[in-house]
Each structure stands twice: as structure tokens, then as C-alpha cells.
Amino acid sequence: xxxxxxxxxxxxxxxxxxxxxxxxxxxxxxxxxxxxxxxxxxxxxxxxxxxxxxxxxxxxxxxxxxxxxxxxxxxxxxxxxxxxxxxxxxxxxxxxxxxxxxxxxxxxxxxxxxxxxxxxxxxxxxxxxxxxxxxxxxxxxxxxxxxxxxxxxxxxxxxxxxxxxxxxxxxxxxxxxxxxxxxxxxxxxxxxxxxxxxxxxxxxx
Amino acid sequence: xxxxxxxxxxxxxxxxxxxxxxxxxxxxxxxxxxxxxxxxxxxxxxxxxxxxxxxxxxxxxxxxxxxxxxxxxxxxxxxxxxxxxxxxxxxxxxxxxxxxxxxxxxxxxxxxxxxxxxxxxxxxxxxxxxxxxxxxxxxxxxxxxxxxxxxxxxxxxxxxxxxxxxxxxxxxxxxxxxxxxxxxxxxxxxxxxxxxxxxxxxxxxxxxxxxxxxxxxxxxxxxxxxxxxxxxxxxxxxxxxxxxxxxxxxxxxxxxxxxxxxxxxxxxxxxxxxxxxxxxxxxxxxxxxxxxxxxxxxxxxxxxxxxxxxxxxxxxxxxxxxxxxxxxx
Numbered sequence: 351x352x353x354x355x356x357x358x359x360x361x362x363x364x365x366x367x368x369x370x371x372x373x374x375x376x377x378x379x380x381x382x383x384x385x386x387x388x389x390x391x392x393x394x395x396x397x398x399x400x401x402x403x404x405x406x407x408x409x410x411x412x413x414x415x416x417x418x419x420x421x422x423x424x425x426x427x428x429x430x431x432x433x434x435x436x437x438x439x440x441x442x443x444x445x446x447x448x449x450x451x452x453x454x455x456x457x458x459x460x461x462x463x464x465x466x467x468x469x470x471x472x473x474x475x476x477x478x479x480x481x482x483x484x485x486x487x488x489x490x491x492x493x494x495x496x497x498x499x500x501x502x503x504x505x506x507x508x509x510x511x512x513x514x515x516x517x518x519x520x521x522x523x524x525x526x527x528x529x530x531x532x533x534x535x536x537x538x539x540x541x542x543x544x545x546x547x548x549x550x551x552x553x554x555x
Numbered sequence: 556x557x558x559x560x561x562x563x564x565x566x567x568x569x570x571x572x573x574x575x576x577x578x579x580x581x582x583x584x585x586x587x588x589x590x591x592x593x594x595x596x597x598x599x600x601x602x603x604x605x606x607x608x609x610x611x612x613x614x615x616x617x618x619x620x621x622x623x624x625x626x627x628x629x630x631x632x633x634x635x636x637x638x639x640x641x642x643x644x645x646x647x648x649x650x651x652x653x654x655x656x657x658x659x660x661x662x663x664x665x666x667x668x669x670x671x672x673x674x675x676x677x678x679x680x681x682x683x684x685x686x687x688x689x690x691x692x693x694x695x696x697x698x699x700x701x702x703x704x705x706x707x708x709x710x711x712x713x714x715x716x717x718x719x720x721x722x723x724x725x726x727x728x729x730x731x732x733x734x735x736x737x738x739x740x741x742x743x744x745x746x747x748x749x750x751x752x753x754x755x756x757x758x759x760x761x762x763x764x765x766x767x768x769x770x771x772x773x774x775x776x777x778x779x780x781x782x783x784x785x786x787x788x789x790x791x792x793x794x795x796x797x798x799x800x801x802x803x804x805x806x807x808x809x810x811x812x813x814x815x816x817x818x819x820x821x822x823x824x825x826x827x828x829x830x831x832x833x834x835x836x837x838x839x840x841x842x843x844x845x846x847x848x849x850x851x852x853x854x855x856x857x858x859x860x861x862x863x864x865x866x867x868x869x870x871x872x873x874x875x876x877x878x879x880x881x882x883x884x
């Protein structure tokens with residue numbers, strides 16, 4: 351598994367629950383190094399061990415933690431760079447949803463060996479969308495829950511009012527129901543194309 | 556032109572329509588933004604855009620001669636950046652010039668607070684901005700890793716060059732410095748110091764006591780030498796000190812004597828005092844006077860001098876014969 355994903359899990363735990371919690375989780379997960387490196391590769395099993403240890407230590411369901419990671423990716427100040435990259439997806443939330451299918455390609459453009467599950471968006475009726483993450487159960491189990499967190503945070507970022515529902519798996523794909531109630535519900539956050547990218551501690555991209 | 560203006564505005568937000576009279580008829584909305592209203596409609600096109608490559612163009616006929624070719628130009632009353640342009644006849648005696656930022660898009664966006672609606676959706680500009688940001692972020696992550704690896708490498712090197720018992724340099728580190736000094740053609744002295752009566756301490760008081768003696772002796776050597784000198788433990792109770800820039804025999808004699816006297820002071824160990832002494836052999840590297848030396852030869856000279864000192868009785872120092880101007884003490 352790409353180090354960026356493993357590193358994201360670590361930074362989420364450190365930034366949200368503190369260094370001590372991270373060290374306990376890392377210890378309980380039996381990993382024999384202090385930090386995940388964003389630009390190295392790790393065995394999926396090792397990352398799963400850390401996630402399992404976090405579930406026990408934080409006494410939170412796995413799905414809830416995964417969704418929190420998605421929200422953290424967009425909202426935490428350390429990840430401003432990633433939020434900006436996501437905002438390139440479109441001028442409003444609907445536009446952004448339509449750009450989701452490009453997401454794995456865009457991720458590869460930035461980091462050539464970062465493989466994200468293939469995404470497919472279908473609109474059933476106006477404001478009603480179905481997002482399928484193909485192959486995520488095999489390669490990145492739980493990716494759909496992270497995506498729900500990301501979508502929730504991006505809706506806030508655009509100021510849209512949406513209802514999200516992880517519907518479980520179908521044929522190895524995770525399915526997320528998206529209902530856009532209103533695209534201009536709230537103010538949203540600024541996105542200035544020309545804002546210089548500040549040098550940051552790199553948690554994720 | 557028969558196309559509705561909105562069509563042109565949306566398809567090419569940075570276009571410029573020039574009438575048959577050579578004056579600007581219309582501007583795309585993004586170009587209008589760049590010019591900040593300071594020049595535009597009704598003005599001769601050469602007062603709005605300055606085409607300077609492939610050659611200077613100021614009249615409509617010469618502009619139309621360049622039809623289909625890549626133009627480089629600047630705005631007369633806008634930012635100084637170079638834009639790319641493409642001119643084609645509009646079918647009514649005038650011309651349409653479409654402009655693009657090319658590689659300067661990153662600066663342009665920052666300078667003019669452009670947004671994604673300022674670009675045609677088919678324009679790759681936004682994707683390029685995305686790529687620039689994504690690459691900087693990925694590069695930063697890579698650099699972070701490199702910095703951490705470098706830190707770890709330095710720490711590992713430090714450990715590899717340190718004698719863990721005494722905290723002095725080890726033989727590896729000493730060899731490294733010795734070769735550097737020789738390569739740099741520097742003058743320096745090599746002191747080979749061997750403890751006397753150390754074996755007795757080890758035999759009668761145990762290895763823990765021996766270790767404490769070694770640590771105490773290490774502190775003495777560090778105390779009496781300069782910060783830039785290299786003090787290394789090269790064997791059980793053998794040490795080498797490299798003194799850069801110091802080849803004065805009298806001063807070296809004095810240093811050797813002070814080292815020996817200090818080491819001979821009783822060392823407090825738990826509830827008793829422990830006595831050892833030291834013998835020192837000294838070799839000099841003086842590239843100006845002597846033939847250049849190899850590291851091994853220099854260490855061997857210091858070793859020979861050490862045995863000369865030992866033969867004179869314990870607690871003595873000696874220079875290698877070639878330098879024995881002052882002679883053994």
C-alpha cells in the first residue's frame with residue numbers, strides 16, 4: 351500500500367488524538383518503526399493492524415474512524431494543499447461530483463504510483479447520485495467510508511447541503527448514495543486559484 | 556463576424572477581434588480583465604498588443620501574413636509577461652487573434668486574481684495549475700523524506716565513528732581524519748598513547764574498574780587537547796591523538812608530559828584509588844621538510860617511537876628518530 355495512505359492514517363491519529371495515543375496504537379499494532387513515510391510502500395496488512403489497534407484504543411467503529419479520516423483530509427489545516435487540489439475539481443458541488451471519476455487519474459498525475467479505486471458516478475434523478483468505488487473492497491477496504499467523509503467535507507467547503515449514505519457493497523464495489531438538497535445552502539470557503547502553496551509538514555498531499 | 560459575441564466570449568475568453576481598419580472591435584472578457592480598462596476597443600491593435608516574434612508586426616496586412624503561425628506578444632498596457640498568440644482572418648477583412656498564457660499561467664493567475672471561470676472549460680490551464688500544485692506537494696513530501704533520511708544517516712555515521720565506551724572517536728574516524736590531513740598536505744603530529752599498568756587494574760579490580768579508568772583517561776585527553784584535535788581509542792588501552800597544525804617539538808614534549816602527569820594522578824574508583832601511567836610515541840608530518848608520507852607509515856613511526864618510550868621505562872614519551880631533535884626525555 352502506498353505510504354501516503356499509511357501516513358495519512360498516522361497523521362490523522364496524531365493530529366486528532368495526540369502523539370501519546372498514536373504511540374500506544376503503534377505499539378499495540380506491533381509495528382517496529384516510529385513513523386510511516388509518505389514516499390515508501392507498506393504491506394496492506396501492517397496498515398490494517400494499525401487501523402484495528404485504533405478501533406480498540408479509541409473504542410470507535412471502524413467505519414466511523416474511516417469517515418473521520420475523510421473529513422480530516424479536507425478540513426485539517428495541515429491538509430490545505432489537498433483541499434485546494436480537490437477544489438480544482440469544479441466550480442460548484444455538482445461540478446465537483448462530475449469530476450470524481452477523474453480523481454484516480456488526477457491522483458496518478460500527482461503521484462504516479464498512487465492507485466485509487468475506479469469511481470463511477472450515475473445520476474438517477476435530479477440531485478440524486480450513486481457513486482460506485484470499483485474494486486475498493488479488494489485493494490483498499492473501507493475506501494468508500496473515507497470517501498463519504500471527503501464528500502461531506504467538500505459539500506461544506508462548497509456550501510452545499512447534501513445527504514450521504516454508504517449503502518454497503520455490491521459486486522465488490524462500495525456504493526454511496528448522494529442527495530444534493532441545495533448547492534448554495536451556505537457561504538462555503540474561499541478558493542483562490544492564485545494562492546501560493548505554503549510549505550507545510552506533509553501529512554498527506 | 557456572423558458568430559454571436561457570447562459564443563466567442565465563451566469559446567475564447569482571451570480573443571481580440573480586429574476590424575478591417577486595423578482597430579480593435581471586441582475583446583474577450585478575460586483579456587478585458589488583463590487590460591484593466593486602460594486600453595481596448597477602438598484603438599489600433601498595435602497599441603493594444605505588441606507582436607515581437609517571429610517579427611515585429613504593426614499593420615493588419617503584416618499580421619495576416621503571420622496567419623496560423625505562433626506569435627509571441629506582450630500587452631501594451633498590461634502585465635509585462637509574454638503571451639502566445641494565433642491570428643486568423645475573420646472573413647470580413649479583419650482578423651481574430653486568440654491569446655494564451657502558455658507557461659506563465661501560474662504567475663498570471665496570481666497577478667490578476669483569475670478564477671476558473673476566466674478560462675474556457677476546454678482550456679488546459681486549470682489542469683496545469685492543478686499539476687503544478689500537486690507536483691509541489693508531492694515534491695515536498697519527497698524532500699521531507701530525504702531530510703529525515705539524511706538526519707538518520709548523519710546519526711548513523713556519528714555512531715559508526717564513536718567509541719561507545721569512552722565517547723572518543725574510534726579507529727575508523729581516526730583513519731578518516733588522518734587521510735584527510737594527509738590529502739590536504741597539512742602539518743600535524745600523531746601521538747600514540749598506551750596506558751601502563753592497565754592490565755593490572757583489569758586483572759585485580761575487574762573489567763568494570765578498567766572501563767572506568769579508560770573513561771577517566773579519555774576525559775583527561777579531551778581536557779588537555781584542543782577542540783579541533785582528534786582523540787581516538789584505537790585498541791583496548793591504546794589511543795591516537797592527531798594534532799593538526801602542531802609540529803613544534805618543544806610544545807609537543809610539553810603536551811606529552813602534561814598528559815602523562817595527569818594520567819598518573821590517582822583515579823578514584825568506588826572506595827579506593829587506582830594508579831596507571833602512560834607512554835607516548837610521537838611522529839610528525841611536515842610536508843614542506845620531509846618526503847610525503849603514507850598514513851600507515853606515519854602510524855608505524857608513532858608506534859616505533861612508543862616502543863622507544865616504553866624501553867626507556869614507563870611514563871615517558873619519545874619522538875620518532877627522524878624528528879628526535881630534542882631526543883627522548
